[in-house]
Amino acid sequence: MVVYSFFIFDRHCECIYIRQWLESTSTPAPAQPLSRPVTASSATTTATSTAEKPTSGNKLSMAEQAKLVFGVIFSLRNMVKKLCGPDDSFLCFRTGHYKLHYYETITSLRFVMLTDIRTENLKLSLHQIYVNLYVEYVVKNPLSPVEHAGGEGVNNEMFELGIDGFVRTIQ
Amino acid sequence: MASTTRARLGEEVWKSRTDKINAELVTLTYGSVVAQLCKDLDGDYAEVNKQLDKMGYNIGLRLIEDFLAKSNMQQKCANFRDTADVISKVGFKMFLNIIPTIANWSSDNKQFSLLLDENPLADFVELPDDGKAQGELWYSNMLCGVIRGALEMVQMQVDVHFVSDILRGHDTTEMRITLIRYIDDEMPQDDE
């Protein structure tokens, strides 16, 4: 499996951590029998809400991307809760090209990972990142602030190394 | 989750997932913090209570994550009675190895008391005999802040304070916890 990127959002809906891994541009998109009919043209003609954005491929800055990712997970999470009651939770979705995995703690921290579409649901892995890396290296670091405005305190070396190692083990 | 399951969960986390250190070290550390505050603030015990609560609050904001990570609880409590049960049987058990008794529920189920039959923070303590401490200092007030901070992170705004303390000569040590409101999810800022 391929991991593309990883985001953490806090309870104030702010993105407090972004990590991106270089994708191997050589891998062609796996053919999806039913995804074919959805072409770029049909997707963009219906994209009324975002149509005014200059669509220069996918060259969105990571900050812009994070904002869009948050919009998506926030809406889907609320939609799922509305459709299936408050104890249901949104786990993941996939498009023809990538899969987005979601895990939310009771304290409203949101962990998001984008991978290729063949990856199984990563809820457990995201939970492990929370338990073994976030709580250990960010929360328990007495010198890191409690709130991480601008990502302060999250991007420490131990956490970064931990994430790298973890992603390597699940790849 | 049934009440007995929670008791078992608390027991299990305490036994197998908690690093332990010498209890006297904790008691002495806490004691010297309180004593130093009393000294620095010149016996202004109201202010000492406030500072202890503030420190506790900052601990609570972090401790909740460790609590959730270790207890592996994934669902929010269905109601405030469940919350009380979890605080006592899992929270206190896990961090202090005691299970306070839950008592004195108000009729609207928004207020309860925790009775601390034993209190590891207060071992060996005798309040100073200055005629004020006995009436003004809540020695273990940090606990109030911890609960307040931890519950805030799981969307509950509460008021927590001591109403009696064996150290002051009362029969019991009692904390009163009041649910003020459930905090709504924050919405993303609209910057368009």
Next chain:
Amino acid sequence: MVVYAVLILNKAGGLIYQRDFNPGLQKISANDYLIIAGTFHGVHAITSQISPTNDTGSSGLEVLESEHFVMRCFQTLTGIKFLIFAEPRQPNLDVVVRRVYELYADYVMKNPFYQIEMPIRSEGFDRHLAAYIKPQA
């Protein structure tokens, strides 16, 4: 396989059909469904924008999973979206969604009195859809 519900959205994200087939989703108001349809329409467009790969023509959301259901979204070339909600871990909702599309083409689009983009009120479509989806439970 248990299918909970079928929703159809028009090009503009308006809800033109909604029907429950088996219990599994909450009962929510028609207005809430309209809001969900509109929200989903926007989200669908964004999901194709945030694709981390360089492949052009990225599709929007196709499969959504929660603890309690799985949803398959199929967008036709004409921009209509079919949403099928079913019990979790259904491997082959693609077949179902295809068949629903065919029924739509037959009983909705071929009806000369159906106005395109408008809510679907067709007894024939209802009947055939139910006949296809119900027995699979």
